Amino acid sequence: MTTPHHHWTLDVHPSELRVLTNGYQSWSEAELRPLTETQTRASLEWMIDQGQDPAFPPSGEAGVWRSHSLLALIRPGGGGWVGAQLDAAHTFAHWEVRAAGEQVLVTCTLEGPDVAVAWEETSNVIGTVERLSAQLGQSMHARTPAPLRVWCSWYSYYRSVTLDNMLDNARLAKQHGLPFDVFQLDDGFQADLGDWTEPSEQFGGHAKDLPAELRKLGFRAGLWLAPFLVGPNSKLFAAHPDWLLKNRSGTPLLFGHNWGGQYAALDTTHPEVLVWLRELAATCRAWGYDYLKVDFLYAASHPGVRHDPSVSRAEAYRRGIQALREGLGDDGFLLGCGAPLSASIGVMDAMRTGPDVAPYWDDEARRMLLGDGSVPCSRNALHTALSRWYQQTWYQPDPDVMIARRERSLLSDDERGALLGMLDVIGGLRASSDPVEMLDEAGLSLLRQSLEISTPDRPLTLTESHGGAVTHFSRGTFNLQETPADRVQPHSYRPNPT
CATH class of the missing domain: 3.20.20.70 (Aldolase class I)
Incomplete structure (x- = not known):
């Protein structure tokens, strides 16, 4: 059951744009990537079943990106375009952006009853994403009780x-x-x-x-x-x-x-x-x-x-x-x-x-060789939750649990610090799964820090990224990459000076 496409043609060269996508469900990748790159499609059917939308998975084509509910295209100055459905109770909105020579084609297909869809050109993509998201939450009577x-x-x-x-x-x-x-x-x-x-x-x-x-x-x-x-x-x-x-x-x-x-x-x-x-x-x-x-x-x-x-x-x-x-x-x-x-x-x-955290940084073989961006690991949890x-x-x-323990964990101090930074930036629930008996004084101290409730932070920019995700926030910068970037070590978070 689908309604006709909404479609737009943008007279902008694809190489100028980054794309912000939102995956279908909790574990599905959300990313911030150059439009000309390739969105990864999982190679095994069961990985699509569990991590993507079997009815609208990534195409695997270069320059083609699919997103659910919301999509943003970002120009070098921070402006661009934002699309969002304005009611989601009965309808899935499937967004696709496609590089087409010197132009960019955008479509939105509604699976379900017809609902209003916003498509706005803006000088401030971050603000417009937040405003349209808040409008959707308000129209659907969002529940946001105190975090636990x-x-x-x-x-x-x-x-x-x-x-x-x-x-x-x-x-x-x-x-x-x-x-x-x-x-x-x-x-x-x-x-x-x-x-x-x-x-x-x-x-x-x-x-x-x-x-x-x-x-x-x-x-x-x-x-x-x-x-x-x-x-x-x-x-x-x-x-x-x-x-x-x-x-x-x-x-x-x-x-x-x-x-x-x-x-x-x-x-x-x-x-x-x-x-x-x-x-x-x-x-x-x-x-x-x-x-x-x-x-x-x-x-x-x-x-x-x-x-x-x-x-x-x-x-x-x-x-x-x-x-x-x-x-x-x-x-x-x-x-x-x-x-x-x-x-x-x-x-x-x-x-x-985001996907499940794990007591290790990455499952690189499954992520890179099989295209499964929803596989549990700390890197994937940060990548998607931050975006x-x-x-x-x-x-x-x-954003899932803090892993403060050193036993039965392969996480480095920098990687634990990145998890702590994610919790602070995203806000919301705080959680732990560490056996309390395993925690020494340093572990208990890190756990207590992770349980401090914070207000959600905002990105400083969507025009830069250290790892294909939203990584630059007003409180600090994440580096999800394998090499240092902007004085931030790999797999780490650097708080901004206060």
């Missing part, structure tokens, strides 16, 4: 987390006076994707046992879910194949690659699925979780055959997250991840705005 400070289990325990791990870290955090608001239990507590109320064998308890113990220690309880995913060996898959997104042959569609293989997705145009999602969120709330991190949300908008074929992908996604909001309650805190970004405004309190600075008017941004 969160400890989560994922980046240390992964799927091997236990109930004792959670409580041991909460006790140590209280002992050290660490100012966390929420302790969030991540993936690993459940029997399978979809079977959320049944415990895994290794967890050593049940997720419902945790909130009361955390409350005794003075912390709120948070829980991770991938509510739209269904494991092919789960009880939910066997009981309700009619609830699942289908392929053209009418069988459940399997896609992506995680948890050892592919997974299915709930069809959020099916009325019974929406009831189930509401009840799932309400059950978690009844257990004592008023904070949910809901992950892999792009599954609800994956291309496929739906129960109601008249519903757009964006609308299908929106119905799913609204059902979760209704079940959790308006006063609950909902953090999205792996989520179509602008379609989440007004429902999500906070949103991951989405303007989204703080859509929700509280979540």
Whole structure:
């Protein structure tokens, strides 16, 4: 379901312009690059499924850039053009800019009902991006509650987390006076994707046992879910194949690659699925979780055959997250991840705005050889989150966790400093996943710094970049490259003099 193209022809040579793109979902690359370069398309289908938009992936052609919701073209003086959709609740906006000889061609295709689209020439691209983004947030009644400070289990325990791990870290955090608001239990507590109320064998308890113990220690309880995913060996898959997104042959569609293989997705145009999602969120709330991190949300908008074929992908996604909001309650805190970004405004309190951080700088082989810019690593998290600075008017941004520990980490001091700088510049949520017992005094001090709430910063310029992203901010400069640049060391952040 698409409406006709909007299209513009610019009489400017492509070599004069940089392009600012916004990827489809949380992990999809956002970049600031010369227009004549090539946007990378992932080489494997499952990487496109999990990191790009299967319905509108990068073309892989030189001089052709695709962006979602918003696009900016920047001239050497800081002026240029900005395009943005002005309502995203039911419609995906697919922007494409193409170098065409001595001209530049821009198109915007709307997937879903027709909505207003802004296209403005401006002398100040940064200001216009921020103004149009704020207009979108306001029109969709963005939720931007106070940012929270969160400890989560994922980046240390992964799927091997236990109930004792959670409580041991909460006790140590209280002992050290660490100012966390929420302790969030991540993936690993459940029997399978979809079977959320049944415990895994290794967890050593049940997720419902945790909130009361955390409350005794003075912390709120948070829980991770991938509510739209269904494991092919789960009880939910066997009981309700009619609830699942289908392929053209009418069988459940399997896609992506995680948890050892592919997974299915709930069809959020099916009325019974929406009831189930509401009840799932309400059950978690009844257990004592008023904070949910809901992950892999792009599954609800994956291309496929739906129960109601008249519903757009964006609308299908929106119905799913609204059902979760209704079940959790308006006063609950909902953090999205792996989520179509602008379609989440007004429902999500906070949103991951980049790929996962990791205790190492780069996964260069997967990023460079396979074209996967969404692969977890600290470099990719900075690259994309910094290039989405303007989204703080859509929700509280979540640039992901600080890794302060030295054990079980390959990050250098400069790289940890770059993570700290990212958190300060982006603002929003603060999070950690370090086992508290691993932190020495220096580690505890770095962690405390990372938990200090800050106001979001603004770029100084979009005409320069140290690494294909927005790197020059009023508070300091990042260098994501392998060599020094402008007196900033590789993989580091240099604060500006105050």
